[in-house]
Amino acid sequence: MKISKQLIKKHGLKLEEFEHIKKLLNRDPNILELGIFSAMWNEHCSYKSSKIHLKKLPTKGKQVIQGPGENAGVIDIGDDDAIVFKIESHNHPSYIEPYQGAATGVGGILRDVFTMGARPIALLNSIHFGAPEHSKTKSLLNGVVSGIGGYGNCIGIPTVAGETKFNKTYNENILVNAMAVGHANKDKIFYSKAKGLNKSVVYVGSKTGRDGIHGASMASAEFDENSEEKKPTVQVGDPFTEKLLMEACLELMKDNSIISIQDMGAAGLTSSSVEMAYKGGLGIELELSKVPCREENMTPYEMMLSESQERMLIILEDGKEKDAKKIFDKWDLDFVVIGKTTNTNNLTLKFNDKIEGEIPIEALSSKAPIYDRKWIKKKPQKKEINLKNLKKIKFEDALIKIISSPNNSNKSWITDQYDQSVMCDTAQKSGSDAAVIRIHNRDKAIAVSVDSSANYCNSHPVTGGKQIVCENWRNLIAVGAKPLAITNCLNFGNPENKEIMGEFAECLEGIKEACEFLNYPVVSGNVSFYNGTNKKNIFPTPVIGGVGLIKKLSKPINHIFKKDNSKLILIGKTFGHLEQSCFLNENYSINEGLPPEINLLNEKNNGETLLRLINKNLILSSHDISDGGLITALAEMCMSSNYGAKILKPKKLTNMFKYFFGEDQARYVVEIEDNNLPKVEKILRENDVYYENIGFTQNKYLEIEGELKISTKDLFKINNQWYNNY
Amino acid sequence: MRSSIIVFPGSNCDRDIKVALEKMQFKNQMVWHKETKLPKSDLIVIPGGFSYGDYLRSGAIAGKSLIIDEVVKAANSGCLILGICNGFQILTETGLLKGTLLRNKDLKFINKDIHIKVLNNNTKFTNKYKKKQILKINIAHNEGNFFTDPVHIEKLKKEDLIAFKYCDENGNIDKNSNPNGSLDNIAGIFNEKKNILGMMPHPERMIDEMISNTDGVNLFSSLLN
Numbered sequence: 001m002k003i004s005k006q007l008i009k010k011h012g013l014k015l016e017e018f019e020h021i022k023k024l025l026n027r028d029p030n031i032l033e034l035g036i037f038s039a040m041w042n043e044h045c046s047y048k049s050s051k052i053h054l055k056k057l058p059t060k061g062k063q064v065i066q067g068p069g070e071n072a073g074v075i076d077i078g079d080d081d082a083i084v085f086k087i088e089s090h091n092h093p094s095y096i097e098p099y100q101g102a103a104t105g106v107g108g109i110l111r112d113v114f115t116m117g118a119r120p121i122a123l124l125n126s127i128h129f130g131a132p133e134h135s136k137t138k139s140l141l142n143g144v145v146s147g148i149g150g151y152g153n154c155i156g157i158p159t160v161a162g163e164t165k166f167n168k169t170y171n172e173n174i175l176v177n178a179m180a181v182g183h184a185n186k187d188k189i190f191y192s193k194a195k196g197l198n199k200s201v202v203y204v205g206s207k208t209g210r211d212g213i214h215g216a217s218m219a220s221a222e223f224d225e226n227s228e229e230k231k232p233t234v235q236v237g238d239p240f241t242e243k244l245l246m247e248a249c250l251e252l253m254k255d256n257s258i259i260s261i262q263d264m265g266a267a268g269l270t271s272s273s274v275e276m277a278y279k280g281g282l283g284i285e286l287e288l289s290k291v292p293c294r295e296e297n298m299t300p301y302e303m304m305l306s307e308s309q310e311r312m313l314i315i316l317e318d319g320k321e322k323d324a325k326k327i328f329d330k331w332d333l334d335f336v337v338i339g340k341t342t343n344t345n346n347l348t349l350k351f352n353d354k355i356e357g358e359i360p361i362e363a364l365s366s367k368a369p370i371y372d373r374k375w376i377k378k379k380p381q382k383k384e385i386n387l388k389n390l391k392k393i394k395f396e397d398a399l400i401k402i403i404s405s406p407n408n409s410n411k412s413w414i415t416d417q418y419d420q421s422v423m424c425d426t427a428q429k430s431g432s433d434a435a436v437i438r439i440h441n442r443d444k445a446i447a448v449s450v451d452s453s454a455n456y457c458n459s460h461p462v463t464g465g466k467q468i469v470c471e472n473w474r475n476l477i478a479v480g481a482k483p484l485a486i487t488n489c490l491n492f493g494n495p496e497n498k499e500i501m502g503e504f505a506e507c508l509e510g511i512k513e514a515c516e517f518l519n520y521p522v523v524s525g526n527v528s529f530y531n532g533t534n535k536k537n538i539f540p541t542p543v544i545g546g547v548g549l550i551k552k553l554s555k556p557i558n559h560i561f562k563k564d565n566s567k568l569i570l571i572g573k574t575f576g577h578l579e580q581s582c583f584l585n586e587n588y589s590i591n592e593g594l595p596p597e598i599n600l601l602n603e604k605n606n607g608e609t610l611l612r613l614i615n616k617n618l619i620l621s622s623h624d625i626s627d628g629g630l631i632t633a634l635a636e637m638c639m640s641s642n643y644g645a646k647i648l649k650p651k652k653l654t655n656m657f658k659y660f661f662g663e664d665q666a667r668y669v670v671e672i673e674d675n676n677l678p679k680v681e682k683i684l685r686e687n688d689v690y691y692e693n694i695g696f697t698q699n700k701y702l703e704i705e706g707e708l709k710i711s712t713k714d715l716f717k718i719n720n721q722w723y724n725n726y
Numbered sequence: 727m728r729s730s731i732i733v734f735p736g737s738n739c740d741r742d743i744k745v746a747l748e749k750m751q752f753k754n755q756m757v758w759h760k761e762t763k764l765p766k767s768d769l770i771v772i773p774g775g776f777s778y779g780d781y782l783r784s785g786a787i788a789g790k791s792l793i794i795d796e797v798v799k800a801a802n803s804g805c806l807i808l809g810i811c812n813g814f815q816i817l818t819e820t821g822l823l824k825g826t827l828l829r830n831k832d833l834k835f836i837n838k839d840i841h842i843k844v845l846n847n848n849t850k851f852t853n854k855y856k857k858k859q860i861l862k863i864n865i866a867h868n869e870g871n872f873f874t875d876p877v878h879i880e881k882l883k884k885e886d887l888i889a890f891k892y893c894d895e896n897g898n899i900d901k902n903s904n905p906n907g908s909l910d911n912i913a914g915i916f917n918e919k920k921n922i923l924g925m926m927p928h929p930e931r932m933i934d935e936m937i938s939n940t941d942g943v944n945l946f947s948s949l950l951n
Binding site for chain 1: 735736738739741742745758775776778779780781834835836837838864866868928930931933934936937938
């Protein structure tokens, strides 16, 4: 077949990239080879636009066993225990087919984790939808939530935390990011690097079908009015088969049969085989007639580009085939030797012994294009909002507006659809600042949280980038965990646009700065560009997934008020920053001005001091202050308990709205037993932490002297309406 | 006491129930569904999960697997059988328990802590509970909506074969405290001889104060009594 310009374009390649391919091959590629280049060189697989920026992120630390570049990141949590985790996007498929898109997003990230020898112990997600009133939002929300639940519930991994946000910027391009966390023995981590010549390359798992062909290429282009036609590129998930595959792989990993293992994710058989060979400095030869196929007459092209789910590629030690096959037979899964490692440094594809394609591995990996794309700094929108110029509203109404809004309403409509309790180690379910998962058969636990702030990132990408790292760090601190490391999912618009590329570079700059300061390295992640339709790009939406350690789990700390008449302390300084706040957004639809500033020094000091207080058992409950400010945080603490709070009028009050709705950073509300107050204050003072005694807990009412009195029952009711009426 | 847990492809609460049984000092064995012989057991547990991915109909394929003949034989000779969640669904598919479990009334998967009331505490499974005791317990299912014919429901009532009913925290059994649409709020039933219990809620999830509560413990200690 002649390779026409149209065909090149259809494969998502630029003409100059095609010329580059010809140079690398010293000839024209055939159609199979073109398909393979398109699968490996697309943005999703090659990171060609992001690579040079990603390199700047801090990825090292005492706690890091494996940083970015593997299927998932690995950190040390003491003894023999390691935690393996990663977040990944499945935005494009989920917009086209929400149930399957979200489900396979979960399936894919789970494979990344158990491929490394870890048993998955928790799932998280960050999902962003368009405006609730947009015609597609309701069905997308329904589809995505049931897809996430459908996969996680069936495979039996608890879905323990997440965030759900609505913003019209996602009207035509929703975000579905899934994170998986697994537990492994430190000395039993499996990697994708191939070793040794003439080793068997084994295909295990589901059969290959025609689904998902060019899925990764689809995820590397903007949507247009014909996006619906891309439905066939969405994969179909089968959590039941994945459960079998997971158990079979974990069983095989108990002995020393596996040299390397790689899941077939984006770009399926192509990327898994190239990845393993490239890392091992080897070649790989596949006999495609042996690939187990679901459909008849599949061509090598289709087999290499299929993104059928629940498949793995394994390189086995000599003589281990028989025993390994027995395990996969037990689980009724295919197990076929389809190739071997070679010393040619080529990817060699045969069909019935005839060579159908041959490409140097390097051409698909290290010699793939890398772009230093043009980018420009964002002009900060330096606008201050003067409350005096705005229509007067009642304090209580402003609070009600916030807690009844789609973004701040109780999300049990969603979380009740996820099995959060299976595996019996979920000590803190979703709804608090972070979820807490006990390590099976141990005293210790991990805390996990995912966070994003698209409005902040859109207004000022550097500050936004810093803020999401801090917010995530704070959420782990608030449940008494020492934050260890993060994974990030970087959702942005079209990188060929210099403004978008600027948002990317600047957000990363912020993430880098915060991660470095907090010793909170990035150990895995994923970049998703081209989020937008017809030239309308989404707000920059990097998502941070963090993991922290609780060395000895007693009852986990959460944000639920524990008793009547205990003291409330506000940790951190309040300036009353309202620009980009929930208050202005929900009450006045104002999205102007800069986000609150980040002071990393205070962030670290406040957080570490609070952690000390928690470890000394001096804290009854604690809550991070974020969207909606102090009063929203207090309302949340009331609604989740049977108690209210009485807040004294602040002494240095400038403005009630600024004080209570301001979104200044590095702040927490904590509940303290009355007789512990002197001890707590002493520790706060000794560590130079700014704090205020703001009041005490009481029965039934959330009250601010002379300003607000609302029953916790009413708060609960208001907070629980939106989803049920949507 | 010796227990056996039957493991099907897709079972996912098998480890959880194993942990619970071993914590309660049962001598437990895991039995793969392709086995044709059961180890000597005083109790057989069919765990929760998605056996065969719930394909065809939840519990339908597992209900036809090799080991099931042995389970039926053991049941008929008086061995205690406990089916939880998917295990309950499988028991109804095998005919060991009558009735069926339909899709939840609002057609959504439900996972939350709810309350159930102990209706009959005069059985091998429930003797450590007080009559009318209210338990806080976790449910997690798509198909937990119990349904059966009028003759069977009469029999269940008359012969005291209803183990648990959904209720609220004060014990009220009504429409509001019915999470999935089950007939008469039924959450668990016995067979005629009361050696088989099928229930949708997960007692194995309620054995640890650190994680949830200990309202499930007495079900296991009843069995040891």
